[in-house]
Amino acid sequence: MDNGYLSPNNGINTQSESELSSTSVVGSTDKTAAQQITIHSTGGFLLFFRQLWIMIRRNFILQKRYYKSTLSQILIGPIIFLLLLYILQQADNNQILKSNLHPTAYPLLGGRTASDPCINLMYTPDDQTSRTIMQAFADNNFKRTGYKLNIETPITSLDFIPTSKLGIVPVTNADFIYNYTLNHPNVTMFGIEFSTVQGPPVNYRYQVWFNSTLMANSSDVFGEQVLALQRGIDEAIVTFASNDPQNPATFDIKLKDWPKVPPSQLSDQIVTSFGAVFFFCAEMIIFISVLNTIVTEKEQKLVDSLVMMGLKTEVYWLSYFISNAWLVVICSLITCTFGLAFQFFVFKNANFAVLFITFILFGLAMVSFAFFITTFCRRARVAVLVGIFIFIIGLIFQSFVFSNSFVGYIWWSQSVDKIGWIILMFLPFFNFGKLYLDLSMLTSGKLDRLTQTVVPGPGFSWNDLYNTIPDTYLPTYSDSNIRPSVPPPIQSWYFLLMNIGFYCIFTWYLDKIIPDEFGNYKNPFFFLTPGYYGIKFKKTFDLQAWINRAQKASIGKHTEEDEDVARERILAFDSTHECVVRICNLSKIYRKNLLIKSVFDKIAVNDLCLTLKEGKCLALLGQNGAGKSTSMNILSGLTPATNGDALLYGYSVRDDMSKIRKIMGVCPQHDILFNDLTAKEHIELYAGIKNIPSAEIAKLVEERLAAVRLTKVADKPAGSYSGGMKRRLSMVISTIGDPKIIFMDEPTTGMDPVNRRHVWSFIEKFKQGRIIILTTHSMEEADVLGDRICVMAHGRLCALGNSMRIKNKFGAGYRVSLVTHPNDSQRLKELVEAQVPDAKLEDDSAGSLIYELPLSALPALPSFIQWLEENEEMSNSEPGKKLVKAWGVSQKSLEEAFLRL
Numbered sequence: 001m002d003n004g005y006l007s008p009n010n011g012i013n014t015q016s017e018s019e020l021s022s023t024s025v026v027g028s029t030d031k032t033a034a035q036q037i038t039i040h041s042t043g044g045f046l047l048f049f050r051q052l053w054i055m056i057r058r059n060f061i062l063q064k065r066y067y068k069s070t071l072s073q074i075l076i077g078p079i080i081f082l083l084l085l086y087i088l089q090q091a092d093n094n095q096i097l098k099s100n101l102h103p104t105a106y107p108l109l110g111g112r113t114a115s116d117p118c119i120n121l122m123y124t125p126d127d128q129t130s131r132t133i134m135q136a137f138a139d140n141n142f143k144r145t146g147y148k149l150n151i152e153t154p155i156t157s158l159d160f161i162p163t164s165k166l167g168i169v170p171v172t173n174a175d176f177i178y179n180y181t182l183n184h185p186n187v188t189m190f191g192i193e194f195s196t197v198q199g200p201p202v203n204y205r206y207q208v209w210f211n212s213t214l215m216a217n218s219s220d221v222f223g224e225q226v227l228a229l230q231r232g233i234d235e236a237i238v239t240f241a242s243n244d245p246q247n248p249a250t251f252d253i254k255l256k257d258w259p260k261v262p263p264s265q266l267s268d269q270i271v272t273s274f275g276a277v278f279f280f281c282a283e284m285i286i287f288i289s290v291l292n293t294i295v296t297e298k299e300q301k302l303v304d305s306l307v308m309m310g311l312k313t314e315v316y317w318l319s320y321f322i323s324n325a326w327l328v329v330i331c332s333l334i335t336c337t338f339g340l341a342f343q344f345f346v347f348k349n350a351n352f353a354v355l356f357i358t359f360i361l362f363g364l365a366m367v368s369f370a371f372f373i374t375t376f377c378r379r380a381r382v383a384v385l386v387g388i389f390i391f392i393i394g395l396i397f398q399s400f401v402f403s404n405s406f407v408g409y410i411w412w413s414q415s416v417d418k419i420g421w422i423i424l425m426f427l428p429f430f431n432f433g434k435l436y437l438d439l440s441m442l443t444s445g446k447l448d449r450l451t452q453t454v455v456p457g458p459g460f461s462w463n464d465l466y467n468t469i470p471d472t473y474l475p476t477y478s479d480s481n482i483r484p485s486v487p488p489p490i491q492s493w494y495f496l497l498m499n500i501g502f503y504c505i506f507t508w509y510l511d512k513i514i515p516d517e518f519g520n521y522k523n524p525f526f527f528l529t530p531g532y533y534g535i536k537f538k539k540t541f542d543l544q545a546w547i548n549r550a551q552k553a554s555i556g557k558h559t560e561e562d563e564d565v566a567r568e569r570i571l572a573f574d575s576t577h578e579c580v581v582r583i584c585n586l587s588k589i590y591r592k593n594l595l596i597k598s599v600f601d602k603i604a605v606n607d608l609c610l611t612l613k614e615g616k617c618l619a620l621l622g623q624n625g626a627g628k629s630t631s632m633n634i635l636s637g638l639t640p641a642t643n644g645d646a647l648l649y650g651y652s653v654r655d656d657m658s659k660i661r662k663i664m665g666v667c668p669q670h671d672i673l674f675n676d677l678t679a680k681e682h683i684e685l686y687a688g689i690k691n692i693p694s695a696e697i698a699k700l701v702e703e704r705l706a707a708v709r710l711t712k713v714a715d716k717p718a719g720s721y722s723g724g725m726k727r728r729l730s731m732v733i734s735t736i737g738d739p740k741i742i743f744m745d746e747p748t749t750g751m752d753p754v755n756r757r758h759v760w761s762f763i764e765k766f767k768q769g770r771i772i773i774l775t776t777h778s779m780e781e782a783d784v785l786g787d788r789i790c791v792m793a794h795g796r797l798c799a800l801g802n803s804m805r806i807k808n809k810f811g812a813g814y815r816v817s818l819v820t821h822p823n824d825s826q827r828l829k830e831l832v833e834a835q836v837p838d839a840k841l842e843d844d845s846a847g848s849l850i851y852e853l854p855l856s857a858l859p860a861l862p863s864f865i866q867w868l869e870e871n872e873e874m875s876n877s878e879p880g881k882k883l884v885k886a887w888g889v890s891q892k893s894l895e896e897a898f899l900r901l
């Protein structure tokens, strides 16, 4: 058997069957009842690891080629975020230093402005002097704050409950103030008790009662509240004493703290509170990059191309996981190293392995989370938007929830519904936030304001992973109902590990059951079927049963079919007919509505029936939209058939696509190439996927690229190629692994005539021992390459046969041109019409006659040509000369036949 390795010398280098079995395919031809060839795969595990290795290599090449993006993920991102954190921490520390050495003076504000308590101020005794002083106080207070305090009617009853806000209330004596405030707590804000007030010169003595409960939340009770009140009373007394209420006295008082020796060491307030935000941002670069890369490959159908060439989807995901895992590891290492270099407490005081593993687990969980999201997105733009949305949610968590230990731990309080955190634990950034909070609780130092020293945290050792955080390091919750019972830090590791496992498994599962762009998907219970694990209970393939099933799947009637097409239909259903490709009633309906039939449904392929023998090239012709690409897509497993089935070398496109992929090559209509991989790397990649031995790959690269004249650009990225060059590379890729059946959708589109001829000769040589099915709009190409030509229209076959048969049947027959003397043309016409009565004169000018000979004239053609060759008639107008001076017969072209069809 000739398996057609192309050599630079003669184009074809035959390979023995034993050699071939070491790659992937061994073929008998079509001699068994099912015409099935045996496919040997070189060990499932070996192939798996070979493919994994080749995919990791490809990812690494792309990471190297996009080095700016890679560096920003592992180096620049973390360093920039850590640097920002360092700058912020330094700014905060500088502020602490400055406020210690140079405290700022702040003016004493206002007088009484508070309006909440029901009685702002009580005073006693209720005499003229006190009233005048309090009136001066109220006037001054109004000038300073704009808040009007009225002198109210005196209160005499201890049962009095104010119903509105009262300003300054006179009361009878100090005992009344005492008893009233005791009986009605938090109703009165201040009380003034003037004890000796004598007219000038006098000693002014008074006592201020204040409400420490109401002022408990104020940081500076005396500075802001009592002192301000005292200032107001003093101003009023001086105004009273000067007896000049028109010019009230004003005291401007400022308060200033003593300078202090700054603390010898500063705490890590910023890193403790906001570190999680910055570390989260650093990891998010990898997350967004994964989303973008994978969905872009999906959008450009690169994944479909890899899968069509035999790549296992498990390998695809695993290779991406590994390729990103090393980025995560380096990113985590850099984060830890720079965290130590910047002397952040959380890095200095924690076990290095704990931190390093935490960052790795978080990074891997985010990568897995990104995988999971890609299964729902078909467009890269959508994926990035979803990524940004998740980024914002994560940012909110890290900055508003976990920057404050009080709020951060409240999720584990009894008052929070368990369902809440069960949902949240599926978010990797929630688990990371909690762990970082635990770490910072034990590692951050706290400033003791009294001694101005930093009391370092106890540190976070490996054992601390398993212990709950001691209460002393937790925030104080005054309400015992909300006091959380915080789980040990190790729980966050478990949850991150659970996130990795959960998202990876669901990615694998959803990737299979969610329909792709072409409508391919697996049954949700596919993993319960033995077939998925390659287990097949030995059952001999019953061709006749298969044919019967396919025959029943017809979607229409075929009464007015062309005779050749009808004969082919019968052959397809004849189990004794030997062929390697048997297509039976293959149909594809694109439904407008998935659930119900509608008049808008598009029947792209309608009960296609076809058989092919080995070593043949089938050319599919047809107008745009005739159904050629759809037929190819069904046969190559890209899109599922709605009805019918096809057997390729004995394997059904419905049930055995994974086997067919091992013996199949595809050159799709639109080039599916990695713009940043070179032609050489493309061939190496696909050869690896096809499990071609490494030793043979270099030779293969050299030979195949030479055959399509791409050697000179072998090391240039495919993105820089012209359309024709990309086409040639796609075509070469489809021949890798010496497939038994190759689908080529318009393989020479965009190629110049010279390269097109090279490709033709390559295909011509390559087809030995295989099947090539190609679609084309070039009649010349179909004429040159097609051993069988099928013309499709509206999803149906309307003509079938070799080029000659189609031309004879559908072409307009022959064209005969004759040259004679103008005066002899009438006589020649009579002679021609006598011999070929059906001949139709198309042109008659100055002795030049052109006849169209329709198919009905063919029987008369041989004797007519013989008559022309003998050429015995003499001219009447030119003595001694022949009647027919020159003649020619040409067959009408395939293009004309196609146009007629």
Ligand SMILES: Nc1ncnc2c1ncn2[C@@H]1O[C@H](COP(=O)(O)OP(=O)(O)OP(=O)(O)O)[C@@H](O)[C@H]1O
Binding pocket: 590, 602, 603, 604, 622, 623, 624, 625, 626, 627, 628, 629, 630, 631, 669
């Ligand atoms: N995904 C789809 N959804 C709906 N209709 C589709 C889809 N893909 C193809 N079709 C329709 O099916 C018909 C056959 O399309 P197909 O691409 O197979 O034609 P073709 O013969 O390959 O055309 P061309 O020569 O332009 O490539 C067309 O009418 C097309 O509009």
